[in-house]
Amino acid sequence: MSENPAAAAKCFNFLVNIFIKHILGVESDHEGFYGKTSAYYATVEQQGRLSLHLHALVWVDGALSPQEIRDRIVNNDHIFETKLVEYLQARCQGEFMTGTFQTVFDKFGTSENTINNVREDPTLTLPAPPPVSCNNRHDCSVSDCENCQALRHWHMAFRETVDAILLKSNMHGCRSSFFGCMNKYGECTARFPRDVFPETVVDRTDGRIELRKREPMMNTFSTLLTYVLRCNLDVTCILTGTAVKALVAYITDYISKAGLNTHHVFKAAYDVLIK
Template sequence: MTVKLFIRHVLGVNADHDGLYRKTAAYYGTVEQQGRLTLHLHLLLWIANSLSPHEIRNRMMDPQSGFQRKMIDYLESVHQGEFIGRTMTEVQNDILYASSDPDYKDPTQTLPEAPPYPCNHQSDQKCKNCKKGDIWWGSFKNVTNDLLYRSNIHSCGDHCMVKGECKARFPRPYVEETTVDEKDEYITLRKLERRLNTFTPALTYLLRSNSDVTSLLSGTALKSVVAYVTDYITKTPLKTYTIFQTIRDV
């Protein structure tokens, strides 16, 4: 039921509104059961009227076009690799300070608050609803950063280390700003936190849990992820003795 609600209301499938990433053309996903019986969703999303990787590359390389800047702005708005306006240390201190308040609640244990209806005029501090909107956006950023710190930071350990290397490829390279390599035509998106999974702020705020959002900008990457996701359909289910062992451990 949760997945169905997500597909309808967040992705806008069979709904009277566009999805979080604009109009959805198609989707494909499967739910994986992990060793400790927790479930999580792997999903591929195709956006309606989107260009092919080849068409995007050609337009990105046109210096006379504003397409490159618009494309980067869109990607950075839905694919982020750093906290919102804060460093990890600052977020850690913010959480420590906020949690000292007796009324503080762990955001992973709460539901998201809907924003106030937007006004039909420019922001005006004399407008009570505009003030409510500003307060909500401030809360949105703080809560999202709190959620990211609790849920999206990768810590290496026995679960991911193989021969001294992390299977999840952490820590990731630090990238100060998004660049487009004119030689190999590759987009390298900004990433300021090396151990933070890339995410969409609104999605993190809604789901209140770990998420990993990636934009597939090449045919090779797309084929690899399609193979990765579809592989879960044919995964061998857990053995009975493993299930009982897991239940006992939990």
């Protein structure tokens, strides 16, 4: 990016456009991963390292308001509660897919990762599409069905790839350097470690939901996005009106956000010249 920031910006724009079309389902022949997208709003931020990233809000068509969700949970609508938790956990999680941090680190914490006996860096490769599934994949009685075996093999590689990417890009490590996260009081400005919840907790007295999250140093994410984008993510389902207002204000603020401080500008220019 330091050698050709214009090419990096074009690549970023391409990725964002295919994300909106294929993942959110906008102007596409299918619904999005989170449901039918009724609206989206996103702003772009540049870091001091010249890389671009997106802050986005997505509205799902037909979604209930936070107050309506709260009312149905408080009124003991158990079917609704079960379906809602099932939906949220399928699209937002905060733990590895194949084991604990230590288990995943022991397997992928080296300079080279082995996924399905292939040594590769998953952040530098393209995702492999799933194989053609069996026509009776939900009720296949053929024990050696090649399609079903190929799909099981792909699912295993999918889970391992997601975990390898998470370990490499989604785990926070507090640093006290110039670009670190520790303030003068020894506190992490990125608010790590986060609270953990071994299992999803639903408080039926006030409708509050705490989704299962077992890794304190990891952002919540969507497995599909991690697999196809292969980078650090932070995906959160917003379940309170206060959080909605705060995030709208936070993201909108990037339109009028001031430029980098002078010393950051010179540091970025220095890095470019050195590279």
